[in-house]
Amino acid sequence: MRLNVLQHVSDEGPGAILNWANDHQATVTIYHPNDFGLLPTVDETDLLVVLGSPASPNDDDQWIKDERALIKGMLTAKKPVFGACFGAQQISLILGGRVQDAPAKEVGWLEVTRQSDRIAGLPEVATPLHWHQQMFTIPEGTDLLYSSKYLQEQGFVYQDLAIGLQFHLEPLELNVREMCANDGAYANGSVLNQTAEEIVNHGVPADNQAVMNRLLDYLMKENPENV
Incomplete structure (x- = not known):
């Protein structure tokens, strides 16, 4: 399996996605x-x-x-795409959604609640890292996957081909420390009222890797010809 990652900033890497890739012998x-x-x-x-x-x-x-053209090409070719935050917003635009300022800036740890049973094996509640002040709208033809206290549109799944999450399941402990060390001031003004130090000290919930694994497994199981 050839897994290609588009990384846009040095302190926001693939983290837990690499653990999943290693388990699947992906290149x-x-x-x-x-x-x-x-x-x-x-x-x-x-x-x-x-x-x-x-x-x-x-x-x-x-x-x-150019990136959106690639994502659109993947979907046209029936090849799976996973998007986190900006990546999910890109997918939403391609599918006819919008990207706009969110009602509140979310930076820190916050529970999200599963809204769909389409992907079996997901827990009802997860606690990912939020790091955004814009949001996507849920495009027609997609299922709302997650919502939070402050934002309904936290995740979607499209035709078993694409999953978009406004939040981050991928950061590991090292990634969180890196984000907070380099961009911790971004937490200022967040509705979650968590400092960079509090975000680091919270720790990464053990379930986040399992949820990340389940989402990626779903995309590949539904598209076995791509493995």
Whole structure:
């Protein structure tokens, strides 16, 4: 399996996704399209992962448009895509949704509640890391997957081909420390009222890896020809 990751900022890496990839003997390549302007092709990709970014999908940068063209090509070819935060917003735009300012900035740990039984084996409640102040709207033809106290549109699944999450299940302990060390001031003004130190000290819930694994397993099980 060829897993290609689009990483947009140095302190927001694939984390737990690499653990899953190692368990599945996947060949992983990490691209940095905003730095180098390069992307994999659809033919080179069995599973595409699109990570977070301080940019907005509404920005006019060419790499953002090129990235959406790749995601659209993957979906047209019936190949799976997983998006976190910015990545999920990119998928939403492609499917006819919108990206806009969220009602409240969410930075820190906050429970999300499962809203759909479409993906078996997911817990009713998970506690991921939130790191955003924009949001996607749920496109037509998708199932709402998660909601939180402050935002209904926290996750969606599209035709067994794409999963988009506004939050982050992928950070491991090292990733959280890295994010808070380098961008901890971003927590200022969050409705969650957590400092960078509190976010680090909270620790990564043990279940987050299992939830991440289940979501990626679902995408690949539903698309076995790509394995």
